Amino acid sequence: MNHSKKYFPALTGIRAIAAYMVFVFHFNPFRSFANEPDTISSKLFSLCDELHIGVTLFFVLSGFLITLRYQGNVQLTRPWLTHYALNRFSRIFPMYAIALGITLVVVGLRIDYDFIKQHIFFPPINKFASIFLNLTLLKGFFSNLKFAGIAQSWSLTAEECFYFTVPFVLVGNSRLLRRTMLYVAASLAIGLFLTGIGASINYYGFFANLDFLFSYTFFGRCLEFALGMLLAYSLNAKQRFYFKHFTLIGVIGIFILLIALTFYHKKTWQGVVLNNCILPIAICSLFLGLIQEHTYLRKILETKLFNLLGKSSYTFYLIHMGVIQLLIARHISQNKWVYFLLLNALAILLYKLVEEPCHKALKKLGRLPDVSASPAIPAHPTEQ
Template identity: 40%
Template sequence: MVFFHHFNPCKNSTGTIGLFLERVCEQWHVGVTIFFVLSGLLISLRYFDSIELTRNWAGRYMRNRLARIYPLYFLLSAVTIFFAATCPDLGLMPEWQTFSNPERGMLTFLNLSFLRGFFSSFKFSGISQGWSLTVEESFYLIAPFLLIGIKYRKQLIWLYAPALIMAGLLLTKIFAPLNLFGFFGSDTFLFNYTFFGRSTEFIIGIALGLLVKKELLANHHADGFKWTLAGVTWIAGSILVLVFLDSPNDFDNGLINPLSIAINNALLPVGIAMLFYGLIFERTLIQKMLESRLMDALGKSSYAFYLVHLGIFSLLLDKYLTESIVVKFVFLNGLAFLLYKLVEHPMHKKLAWR
């Protein structure tokens, strides 16, 4: 979904149906929302019963999280920065050419440390789609405290999202007037690109994880496909509402309409949770397809695909081979699978705490 959001196959279509499909693909940024809900689900399933606020546990937890994400991100970020510095004609990080050396050093540090996602001026620098990893790593840091709170009192889960949003609004109120390269630069930036603004997606995922754990303990097995169908319908309906509300040319600024933000950040995740619940407990054709060997392989390499689908490799394909979206999709999936096999998985095994 994110790939076809960035490389819209219906771009510049004519006719009512073509224009409608173009607008639909523009809203497929919701793939990121699906990912955030999934993250909340998986972290709660994996760690709720074993969590400890001790130095050893925290060290293992963060080491495992970084081992999964950082090695490949570091490698591809370094490649991107190298090409931005040596091949300006490719158009990677155009700000690099106007920055002084100290500013370039700061930009490199922000990219390699995941911190660039807190700055609206730098959020699309380096591996542009990697802004979401700042959100993801923020969740990883805060998740243990959220889970410990729920262990103490389950009702706290309903206060988490409002409290985190209020904290984000306070940070924006403090830092936006200072113009620190867009550090918490606006409310729109807060709700599109920071963990505080998008915390509802993770919290709904955590709530789903607690429900799934309860159902699994009860050996629950659902019949039919009502939750899967309800989830798909809810997601499709949310996308249609976003199509109606949003301008098709607002990618650089994210969702601007407050109602669109509310739908993407709070209403849509409910449908995503329904779909995941159905995929876990209901035997459907979608479930069988997603558990096939091909989809399993694509799933394992999906993080690598996310990192390479937009950036240096895509630009090199455009420049030296083809601009075909189909060829690009197939080639970059193949590259992602190789990166998973040769870099991501071996490094994860080597660095993760056993």
């Protein structure tokens, strides 16, 4: 089987689950019980407060899908790299630009919609820097600006770093495992070097500290992408896995690590190891199970409903927190689950009317080859 041409619908459905994890993390339904000691509700709050791991799931999936699609197809030529860059741009930027434009207009008219307060109260020069870094997807390098504009879009900076560096790892078919390990080591070394510079210049929190490096940047979280890459290498090499319970091990492993993270917060070194190093292994086990095993979970994630929710999950991710969510909360309902449903409906509508047509139009305009058709952020499935 040529896995690079294979479409795995369950991996589309899992995008929706990851996006909903992030939603619950941001809108923890047990927040009011946070300060109640030793109660079930407070423990549920702590558990939901670690559902930021949805981002880790996205990063591993990015590494997996990009490698699965491009391994053996990379050409370090100007035409190929141009096509590759245009395809990544067409997947990410149109919907992001629309959501950012709406955010900036609404915040400009109503300062009370700047709930992060990292944009509207800036002096003009800082505000210009914020807009520029948002438009160029570079804001994720700056601790003081990482939440400006669309707060959750800091992760797009990490994704973009991966997109524009991984072709140099995937070119050719020899020594890919060694190159991947060097890729991780080099990325970490660059991140530590930039953190040393950032600590001395103190410019908008540019690589402000180690916590920022390992929590928000590609250089500190490269291993998450790399482990997804290694899983794709194994499938592309037609390696056989005789064990038959990868889905179960993945689900149980993720749950156990989620509990462990309630004791070791992600800002501690133990939390960094759990979230950035061990959790991706459990996620890889889950992905392998969803690909190779016929389970009830796979059947659910392969349904038309989850396929649609997975395809629209990138738009949902962009709008689930921010001015659009605030407009719904203030003018329609303050019930979290009501605007969860409304945001899903709006995400599907925007995917059908804006995101998908924009991608197709840009793909046609740039004459992008079909081999480059796979997205790797929480947006769409791989395509046949």
